[in-house]
Amino acid sequence: MKKLINDPKAVVREMLEGVVTTSRHLAILRNENVVVRSDLPDKPNRKVAVISGGGAGHEPAHAGYVGMGMLAAAVVGDVFTSPSVDAVLAGIKAVAGQAGALLIVKNYTGDRLNFGLAAEIATSEGIPTEVVLVGDDVALRDTVSMERRRGIAGTVLVHKLAGAAAEAGLPLSDVARIAGKAAADIRSMGVGLGTCIVPAVGHAGFALEDNEIEYGLGIHGEKGVRRTLMKSADEIVDDVLDVILSDFADASFPACALLVNGLGGTPQMELAIALRHAVGHLERRGIKVERAWCGNFMTALEMPGLSLSVLPIETSRLELLDANTDASDWPGNGAIRYPIVLADEELLAADNRPDLPPGLLSNILRSVALTVATALERAEGELADLDGKAGDGDLGASMVRGAAAIRNLPQASYATPERLLSDLGTAVRRAIAGSSGPFYAAALVRAASHLKGIEIPDEAEWQTAFAAAIQGIADLGGAKRGDRTMLDALYPALDAWIKATSVPHNPHEAFSAAVFAASEGAAMTASMTPRAGRASYIGDRALGVPDGGARAVSVWMQAIEAAFAVSCCR
Template sequence: MTEHARTKKLINAPENIIAEMIEGMVGAHPDMLKVEGQTGRAVVAVDGPRDGKVGIVIGGGSGHEPAFAGYVGRGLADAAAVGNVFASPSPAQIADAARAADGGVGVLMLYGNYTGDVLNFTMAAEELAAEGMTVRHVAVADDVASAPLDRKEERRGIAGDFFVFKIAGAAADLGEPLARVEALAQAANDATRSMGVALAACSLPQTGRPNFSIGDEDMEIGMGLHGEPGIRRQKLAPVDEVTDELLDTIVGELSLAKDDRVAVLVNGLGSTTQIELYLVFRRVKERLDALGVEIHASWVGEYATSLEMAGASITLIKLDATLQSLLDHPCRTPALTVGTLTDGAAAGLRSRRTEKAAENRSSTVEAARDLIADGDVTPAIFRAMMQNVGDQIIAEKDWLSELDGVIGDGDHGITMEIGWRAVQSAMQDAPDDETIEGTCKRMAKAFLDAVGASSGPLYATAFLRAGTAVGNRLNLDGGAMADWLTAACQGIRDRGRAEPGDKTMIDAWVPAVVAAQACADKGLPALETLAAARDGAEAGMRSTVAMESRRGRSAKLGARSVGHIDPGAASSFIMLRAMAGALETALG
């Protein structure tokens, strides 16, 4: 495939594919699935949630079908929050799923261990806790290629979701209390190991181009589900050799020996043939038979894909009597049926929180108060600045995705475009007399509702903190502009736990704030303050080239992340450049 060739997909408008997919999925399985909540992204089991049962909520980005909504149904998950392609669902979407799953005795959230998912599910849990719901979490971390065993908590979740979801769903269906369901889910997580290999790239529907490049004769050992680089690239080898390499670490970490019992999942990543998958399973069975390890159950097929990526993963769960019985417990979902369900307890009347939540949602209406009017940045100019940020992000989206394709999953430009288009749309509804703080609240909600990737919670927190920092202002002068930038930066740091040198957006924001504060200390006006912040952000962005990533998905690359601009730092620079440019235009 040439560098500029576009891939072909059977889609309508790329921006509508998730809504249309959900419509098709629910339409195909009306006896199992329905949609609840205002976001339209909570897929709920028709006969799953019920009073007195722990609610099981799963979720993650689209593109991994049948995960995640395919595992919604009686005996497994009660609801799934469906994110955009390769992006976590937003807190609002997750909260919709949790409210639908709530049976009054708590909800367990299960998702892959990715920064965006952790941030968004945590924010949703905070909102739900304020409503009185008890929420627990288990982040699936089964990918042995993504971190060493002594840092297992940093590992990605890949196809191991399949076993963790199944066991947690069975425990909840049997009426176990929340603490017990959480403990069993964690036990399944601890007993599960996976490793994968990629042979060819996938392409995002919005770009129509491969999200990474790989040679025609090469394979990537340890590739992530979003196209994150693995531990090594090498020439394609015979299937038995590849299978042995994937299996060796798994077998070693699980300490498998004679008379142990496991369940096996050989998972296709999207375009790998059944022939190839069964060849992989053949070798897995051959190896386990030689060890005297019993295969209690096995699945071969597509269970956690990566769009049309070519490749496969192997997942083993080491079983004890409890985990085995839960694995065997009946369930019925579009993607997985185990055993035969009895009529039993069907969904009945449940404690509903949706209406109450709608009543409790914060209003953007502001009380009249005296505000400081000094400064060149009026609310109208501020909104023009934010509109220009959206325009510039959209103009640079391909560059941002290209940067992300090298050290991430290739969707940063798409994600930022989605968020800023939502912000631009939301600002069209802003009243003329809305304050800068009110606009910041409006932006935060729009960005968070639209973007489920890590950028959503990070920038929503940034906008809220920044707005609060200038809540006593009508207009912004140089000092207030510096305060706005400082609070935004601190919000990102607090929410994301990143520090300078981690190779993240913080490496652009911190020098921007330092430069802005220096201008404010001199009493310089807002334009000079923003121009200095822009220059500081650019220098910070360029400094990320020499850094080794320590946060986010690219942290798994180690030294391979050196030599590339961090996409988050790049988008941060574009934002500050756009703000300064719009202010300069407004002031003539």
């Protein structure tokens, strides 16, 4: 794996220098990898200093949580390696005053030893220092005793509670009590979808097949406690929460805070999907989620996966979680808005259009539309592949969403051609994002306007509507012939249809000529340099592959022809 680094031995220092460069209230100690608040008052006037840290590779933890209302300092070791006693001691001496210091330590042997010894030395030198261990990882409940469990992402919530308590001016004993009780109450568990690579090592610590996931792994690139086949996001969330909630034993609580934490390589999109289901799962179990956060809080370099943390809360904890902080990577108070799903007033509004009886073409129109939907669904893989070679690869999925929009149309939409095209334009606009949705919606709106009031259009009227649809696409996007877009299938189709109808002809054969021309036009885009759309960004590198949008045109036109042929034979 390629990494954007210089010397593997210098990654931690260079990373921390980058962090403090963009933060006005932070500084880094000259001789140790310790990030400190630079806005603290003189030592006699300082409040309790909350300090945490550990190995690097967990960013934004821990330096991202240094700030008013959270940590006074973060002590950072090499990647996945505990910092030294001297580094921890330097951090304590840099930020602690007469009120003392609280060290929040994840429950790993190296961290316990180094932070613990530093606390003893600091206390012996006149700086009252206490230690709170966090062992929130429930995955190890059948492997080690509770006091030996690892500390993972739930530690960040302990930072927040302790930091807020310290900022409120509470004495060290109270800050330590609040942090210790939270550490004892919080439960977390992680799931890995892949591995990570430590810069100094250069290879992953274990391997996962594409169809495998690892339950119960920590935050250091190590294996978990159980390996299974890949599951859906909802199933994974259910599995994790089942373990977490069962670990509370007989303890019941009506409300909680939820942390959905990415391990470094999981997109925010997927974390939000997990958050959505986790909130619902907890509510179904009678636990109201009062606060929830979703993002990267304590990572394992670039590992894909997530962890969930559940912390029972009551009024005092809620106040501390909501307390202000200027730590750069704390995302806010995480308030949940209920109801979570808001109804769209436009969708709830009654359709005031008259409910027309089915027209003479109703059954034929529905048959054609459903045939198009099936064709687009079958072409998903091909269209995704073509689009992926010149764009972002979402065309296949977009056309499948368009097919779903067709299938969801009510029977009333087939009353007249105008009603069908108008309703489909609205449905497609809502169903398909990106560029395809607006283009097809514009085409359908233009075509519908040209068929207004016409119950049974003749061939010329269909042709006029088709031409108007093409012009709608051209007007909206600004492309023209030869730019390697869907228009390079549509314009040849229109030309061929007009030519075929200019002489005595069979209507089915005339439309078949248009379909053939669309297919030929789509194929010819492989030799065109793109001048519009996303493919234009890669220029000649798109040569040799047909345009996906043009190919989609040929797919649905072929489907119309096939349905037309069936209806003509009845």
